[in-house]
Amino acid sequence: MDIKIDNNTIYLNGMLDSSSAQDFQIVADEMLAGDAKDIVLDLSEMQYTSSQGLRIILSLQKGIAAKNGRLTLRGVQPAVKEVFDMTGFSSILTIED
Amino acid sequence: MIPLLIMTLIATIISEYIFISYENNYSTRVMEIGLDHIQLRLNCQDTIRAEIIFNNYIQLTESAGGFIIDSDGHAILGDIPKWCDADRFNEDQIVYYLSDGHRLYAMKCVICQNTETRLYCYIPAYEYIKPFLLFLFVLLCTGFIPIVISVFFFRKWIAPDLQRYTAQNEKMRTELQIAHDVQQQMVPNSGVLCRQSGLAVYGMLQPALDVAGDLYDYVFTTNYWGTQREVPQMYFCIGDVSDKGVPASLMMAITQGLFHHTAEMGAHLVDIVPEINRSLCEHNPHGMFCTFFAACLNLESYELRYINAGHNPIILNGRPLPMDANLPLGIDINRPYPLKSIQVNKGDTLVLYTDGITEAVNEQGQFFGLERLVSAIDNTLSADEITRRILDAVTAFRGHAEQNDDMTLLTIKI
Numbered sequence: 001m002d003i004k005i006d007n008n009t010i011y012l013n014g015m016l017d018s019s020s021a022q023d024f025q026i027v028a029d030e031m032l033a034g035d036a037k038d039i040v041l042d043l044s045e046m047q048y049t050s051s052q053g054l055r056i057i058l059s060l061q062k063g064i065a066a067k068n069g070r071l072t073l074r075g076v077q078p079a080v081k082e083v084f085d086m087t088g089f090s091s092i093l094t095i096e097d
Numbered sequence: 098m099i100p101l102l103i104m105t106l107i108a109t110i111i112s113e114y115i116f117i118s119y120e121n122n123y124s125t126r127v128m129e130i131g132l133d134h135i136q137l138r139l140n141c142q143d144t145i146r147a148e149i150i151f152n153n154y155i156q157l158t159e160s161a162g163g164f165i166i167d168s169d170g171h172a173i174l175g176d177i178p179k180w181c182d183a184d185r186f187n188e189d190q191i192v193y194y195l196s197d198g199h200r201l202y203a204m205k206c207v208i209c210q211n212t213e214t215r216l217y218c219y220i221p222a223y224e225y226i227k228p229f230l231l232f233l234f235v236l237l238c239t240g241f242i243p244i245v246i247s248v249f250f251f252r253k254w255i256a257p258d259l260q261r262y263t264a265q266n267e268k269m270r271t272e273l274q275i276a277h278d279v280q281q282q283m284v285p286n287s288g289v290l291c292r293q294s295g296l297a298v299y300g301m302l303q304p305a306l307d308v309a310g311d312l313y314d315y316v317f318t319t320n321y322w323g324t325q326r327e328v329p330q331m332y333f334c335i336g337d338v339s340d341k342g343v344p345a346s347l348m349m350a351i352t353q354g355l356f357h358h359t360a361e362m363g364a365h366l367v368d369i370v371p372e373i374n375r376s377l378c379e380h381n382p383h384g385m386f387c388t389f390f391a392a393c394l395n396l397e398s399y400e401l402r403y404i405n406a407g408h409n410p411i412i413l414n415g416r417p418l419p420m421d422a423n424l425p426l427g428i429d430i431n432r433p434y435p436l437k438s439i440q441v442n443k444g445d446t447l448v449l450y451t452d453g454i455t456e457a458v459n460e461q462g463q464f465f466g467l468e469r470l471v472s473a474i475d476n477t478l479s480a481d482e483i484t485r486r487i488l489d490a491v492t493a494f495r496g497h498a499e500q501n502d503d504m505t506l507l508t509i510k511i
Contacts, residue, residue: 015462022124048464050502051339051388051452052447058428059384087388087407088424 002045003027008036010079013045016053024053028060035042037069049083087095107238163458203383203387228437273307273343280308283353285315290481291319293445294396295330297510299480301488302503303453308501309337310351311451318395320363328398332360334391335408335449335507341424346387351376352426354388366393370404370434377427386427390449394441399511402438409455412448414476417467446476446483447509453502457491460498465491480510 002013002022010027014020029037041057051059061071073095077085084090213305279288284302292432300313311397315333319340334356338345352373359369370391377387390411403411407425411419418439424432441447457465474483486508491504 047240048456050456051337052341053385054341055386058386062384069265085422086409086420088422090422092424092429 003033009040009042011042011045016046016049018050018052021049021050021052021056025034025056028056028063031066032060032063032067034058037064037067039064039071041073042075043073043077043080047074047079049080054087054089057093058089066071070094103117107459118297129304135469158375164440193454229285233388240343252352253280276343276346277304277307280304280349284313285331285351290479294331296331296396297480299484300505300506300507302340302505303488305453305500305505306342308343308346309505310341310349311505312336312338312349313362313449313505313507314353314357315507316357316510318361318363320365323356325431326511329396329469330363331509332356332392333394333507333509334360334389335411335451335505336387336389336426337408337453337503337505338387338449339385342502344383348377348381348385348387348427351380352389367393367434367436370406374406374434375430378430381427384428386425388425388451394509399443400438401439401441402436403450404436406434409450409452412450412471412474413439414445415471415472415476441511443511444482445511446474447511448474448483448487449505449507449509450487451505453500453504454487454491454506456502457495457504458501459494460496465494469494480508483510484508 001015001017001023001094002011003020004011004013005027008031010031016024025077030080035095041060057071057073064071069092073093076095081090081095084093125211149329192276198452226421243470264409284300285291287300287302298315300315302309302311302313303312311332313333315331317329317331319327336349336352338352355373355376356369359372370389373389375384388407388408389406390408391401392401392407394401405420406423410420412418415490421435421437423434432443448470453470455465455470459465470487471491473487475486476483478486487506488504
């Protein structure tokens with residue numbers, strides 16, 4: 001998986017599985033430690049997320065909320081959207097169309 | 098690599114020096130010459146006596162082999178082995194390298210009244226053992242000493258650490274194996290068909306690592322839900338904790354333990370699920386969560402009541418049961434989990450699974466998927482056969498790719 005950061009946007013490219021989840025965790029922790037309040041997660045190139053990936057997205061959301069910031073998900077692909085819907089994550093995440 | 102090269106260089110220089118001084122010893126040895134005998138000191142240990150027969154005729158008496166020839170080069174005594182190479186290395190001494198590996202030394206010497214004779218002495222092989230050893234020494238220095246040094250360093254610094262590490266690793270492996278066994282005991286009858294109250298139940302949990310974050314359970318009990326008397330019920334559940342391995346397995350144990358305990362007491366699902374959710378939310382520093390499906394089947398009316406907390410839809414008679422989206426457990430302590438109810442019938446088949454089945458990946462990176470799972474289910478078969486068929490289909494699909502997630506199946510034949 002390819003992870004890029006541009007200003008306050010994290011771009012995830014590929015499969016967010018158990019092997020790439022740790023890298024994402026590190027990036028997420030760095031973002032939370034930084035000054036950025038509002039963070040955008042660009043998922044337009046992400047085809048899959050495991051439950052580990054979901055957990056990190058959730059912890060990122062919680063961490064940003066604690067700083068009175070906001071996490072926005074952009075370009076969520078249908079397969080990932082399906083997982084968000086099934087797990088009820090759609091109801092607690094801010095997903096842009 | 099660099100220390101090895103330096104060692105080789107040093108060893109070569111030292112051995113060259115020793116080798117050359119040894120050769121020179123030969124040329125500087127003085128022969129005692131008398132009228133009737135010659136004594137050659139060839140080496141520190143070796144003395145070869147020679148007797149003068151007459152004039153320039155000399156016979157060696159105590160050498161392993163020796164020849165005296167006169168100044169014209171004619172052999173006086175014995176056969177001279179065929180030599181292969183001659184090397185003049187100083188004015189007074191000639192060395193011949195013989196074909197059998199020995200050397201033949203010739204020295205000018207004055208024996209009888211100004212008669213110049215060359216004394217050829219056939220030096221036996223053991224005389225040359227030392228240079229040969231030196232040669233071995235060079236070889237060993239270049240390879241052996243660095244190895245010895247490495248072994249020394251290894252034993253002194255690395256081996257104790259390695260030993261400690263191996264012991265720790267072994268201990269950890271043993272503990273994980275025990276944890277694996279304990280976990281397999283927590284889920285009921287994994288891989289064993291259970292027949293009770295006219296039902297057949299077959300569960301199977303296959304961890305990707307030593308311990309899993311998946312769980313399933315079933316409990317036969319009775320309760321009073323909405324009735325005036327005790328009615329036989331079967332509680333069952335399946336769950337999947339985010340992540341894998343030990344952290345997930347601890348959460349799995351909490352979930353499994355709470356479910357089993359409360360179900361055995363005949364508690365209502367609307368109490369059980371929020372109770373597990375509360376427990377997971379309160380003791381969850383890493384924000385882990387558990388997708389969870391819990392159900393209670395009335396064994397008289399076959400009404401199936403269930404709560405789904407973000408888990409994959411269960412499959413009833415080969416069709417995924419549409420379910421409302423709801424958050425997994427361990428995220429929001431105040432989340433309501435609504436109870437649903439459907440009517441099932443005798444002979445129906447329920448298949449519960451975790452995403453380790455549908456998201457099994459093959460060598461091409463494709464997912465097994467829900468469609469393949471559904472088509473692998475043959476409702477005419479028994480609960481254990483259905484489960485094994487699904488597992489076989491997943492294994493065949495995966496090919497040589499590794500199992501990437503815990504896989505759990507629970508099949509209930511009503």
